[in-house]
């Protein structure tokens with residue numbers, strides 16, 4: 001995520017003045033956003049550059065984000081399933 005520059009914008013001081021501040025740093029925040037994060041990275045909507053235009057991720061960073069993101073997402077889903085007793 002550092003290589004993807006996500007944390008220059010998705011931080012508590014909200015430099016981009018997002019209407020809905022998306023935080024990704026803690027497991028709880030990340031768990032709530034993982035679906036949207038995967039979609040945003042997969043569809044090349046994130047990261048943005050400093051004038052707010054989509055910025056291309058290098059292939060390796062994108063692949064790693066999606067790989068670890070998928071592992072995290074399936075863990076989160078397993079936790080939800082466990083909580084709901086399924």
Ligand code: HEC
Pocket residue numbers: 004005006007008009010016018019022033036037038040041046047048049050052
């Ligand atoms: C230059 C600033 C900037 C960077 C860098 C950036 N974002 Fe964002 N992000 C935004 C802004 C502004 C929004 C809210 C506006 C929008 O939805 O386009 C947003 C919205 C999002 C959302 C919510 C979109 C939705 O579907 O609800 C996700 C998820 C997200 N960013 C993930 C990421 C990830 C992952 C990275 C790194 C790979 C990243 N962002 C890098 C500025 C940034």
